[in-house]
Amino acid sequence: MPKQSAPDKRPPDTARRSEKSRRAIYDAALALVAEVGYPRTTIEGIAARAGVGKQTIYRWWSSKADVLMEAFFDLSAQAAQDAGQQPYTIPDTGDLAADLKAVLRATVDELKDPRFEAPSRALAAEGLVDEELGRRFVTKLLEPSLQLYVDRLRAAQDAGQVRPEIDPRIALELFVSPLAQRWLQHTGPISYEYTDTLVDYALHGLAPR
């Protein structure tokens, strides 16, 4: 007697997945978000632009946000590869302030890169409301970057440039979060001068010495 009910939600066979379709979907998703914005980007639109059936999208992703997130991961990975082999660390020239300023300046550049702007804003926004998505966004993209700051700060502690009782995970937020918030919520302009100032304030505090 064959099965009748039980909708049989077997996962699709990854081995037979069409690489060409996946690429086309990523490209279409990123292009549409950049061109018409996230809310007016639709799954139907992505499918049409990618020359792909809707079902091919629904087969591999669970939502528009899911597609965009993977597309963005892919974009980031590509960008990282293009940018060459500089390793995923913050340089340690011995001058903590200079090193942090350099990295933050690079971050400023990236935040202003139009290719990244639209999708990452959209994902950040969606992540605020969709807990699951937000968690993935943070763990896959944000945390690894933050960890680099933790490492650099620990090295600085070893070198006696940061007080040993400081918690690096909190300390890094003093200069990273203000930048993030200004960018996300448009609460102020973003510039090299601004991030330099953040580093100075964070390292030496606001109170007179």
Place this chain on the structure above:
Amino acid sequence: MPKQSAPDKRPPDTARRSEKSRRAIYDAALALVAEVGYPRTTIEGIAARAGVGKQTIYRWWSSKADVLMEAFFDLSAQAAQDAGQQPYTIPDTGDLAADLKAVLRATVDELKDPRFEAPSRALAAEGLVDEELGRRFVTKLLEPSLQLYVDRLRAAQDAGQVRPEIDPRIALELFVSPLAQRWLQHTGPISYEYTDTLVDYALHGLAPR
């Protein structure tokens, strides 16, 4: 010369507006966002729950986000009134660190209040993507609060407790933005201890003195 062309898009007459409907719409919007989340809250749903025609919503607001924002303003105003007449300032006991910690602890409490959680997250998220809405959200809700910190920091500068060359608008971000980011993006837990630490780090810096 009497009106001739122009399809007569006159604004509605505020004087005849139904107060009862407005209240019902606010209540329905806040309740639905809390119950089913922002994305699954619809204008039709708000209208039905409020026992109101859709047109009454479209007559007075331009979008779902717009309704929710006003509902949230209303809620905040009510809450402020309920909370009594403590003025919109940060106390100045002379001890800057203590004053900031106290205010931030109150903020922590508010961020954890379930009545505020859902709508303010939703509005923040929508504001990331809808520039116009984001600007209004920041101007009407965020900036006034931040200004209080500016004022308090300036007083501290006058009292010699903060270095005079410090820009208070940037300085306040050292402890406000980390809290905001943790809350918005779930990048870490929120507690009194955490905000206390932020204030300490910000005031005295990370480098040894």
Place this chain on the structure above:
Amino acid sequence: MPKQSAPDKRPPDTARRSEKSRRAIYDAALALVAEVGYPRTTIEGIAARAGVGKQTIYRWWSSKADVLMEAFFDLSAQAAQDAGQQPYTIPDTGDLAADLKAVLRATVDELKDPRFEAPSRALAAEGLVDEELGRRFVTKLLEPSLQLYVDRLRAAQDAGQVRPEIDPRIALELFVSPLAQRWLQHTGPISYEYTDTLVDYALHGLAPR
């Protein structure tokens, strides 16, 4: 406490129905069935051709077949009205054979009318498989016509031209059903000569007298 579940399937308000849309839907449905055939006629196609939202169709009809059936009723009603005021009876000239032949010849003409051909075939076919639809088709279109034959045959019985023990409801099938089957199932050609023969056979039987 407002209702939450219970999908609330209230019937729509007939008084506010758009007559223009209904007409446009009938026209589009009949045109499409005639042009591309019933199976390739879709609800989306009807809606598009009628310049109407799909929901307007789903609001008032339950299926493609349902739309087509009402469209066909409407067409029949119109045709009947156009054809003028000849009443819904079979003429009684006193000559039963002649009267029946005349009516059947008219039926042959109608069966060959291209406006009727496609929709009525489609409805008949759908009615075979969809019991409910078939029942409505039979009671609203077929039975009234058959009743006319019953009446005429009874008159003939009163006039002594048909044996009194004959059941008219069965008797009429002797000439009506063969025509119906030939038309429906293409089991043979249809012509005046054919229907005339049917009447003769039926009235006088196959056995020698």
Place this chain on the structure above:
Amino acid sequence: MPKQSAPDKRPPDTARRSEKSRRAIYDAALALVAEVGYPRTTIEGIAARAGVGKQTIYRWWSSKADVLMEAFFDLSAQAAQDAGQQPYTIPDTGDLAADLKAVLRATVDELKDPRFEAPSRALAAEGLVDEELGRRFVTKLLEPSLQLYVDRLRAAQDAGQVRPEIDPRIALELFVSPLAQRWLQHTGPISYEYTDTLVDYALHGLAPR
């Protein structure tokens, strides 16, 4: 000259055809039509139920109706074989009326057999709309049976029991078509009494002798 262009649409090799798959497909098709009805029977469903790839169906049949028709032929052939060796003729006991009544009573039984009901209705319905299929249905299933009546009627004519000028091909429709229509279109109940009456009316006519 070797094949060059023409995309090589060679017909499959019948010799290598899997008998097991064919049987499984017939069984699945008939079972599904009986269980869920023809419209909700799908090729995917048949393939799944038969444990067969979709391509195996498309390789050997051109449509769902095609599959079902062959399945039904197969079923009929089996049934005929099971029923034993009574030859494909109508008995000739010399009593035409009795012979016809007997055959029609057997037909009534068959029409009420649930194994035949669903598929033959479905095929009849599909045949109304799909000309090609209808033709095959009539030629392979209907006409052979009708020919038996033609033969029997001719014998009756030879025996002087039917007027010589009668066209047997039309005459048989007087009792066959009414039964067919009642069954197909549910225009009335089907019983031995009904078919007996049909034979009586057809043989002796409606008019008094």
Place this chain on the structure above:
DNA sequence: TCTTAAACGAGACGGTACGTCACGTCTTGTA
């Protein structure tokens, strides 16, 4: 106090996108 024009509730309408289903084709690995 009565009139009357507006705001109102209700909800039908033309649309767009949703997420699902089945189509018929094509590809991959097995027998």
Place this chain on the structure above:
DNA sequence: TACAAGACGTGACGTACCGTCTCGTTTAAGA
């Protein structure tokens, strides 16, 4: 090379909301 399996592009399904547009029915202003 026929086959089981199933991914693919395609297109229709029936549903949910969108924002606009009538419909009567309150309702509050001013005549």
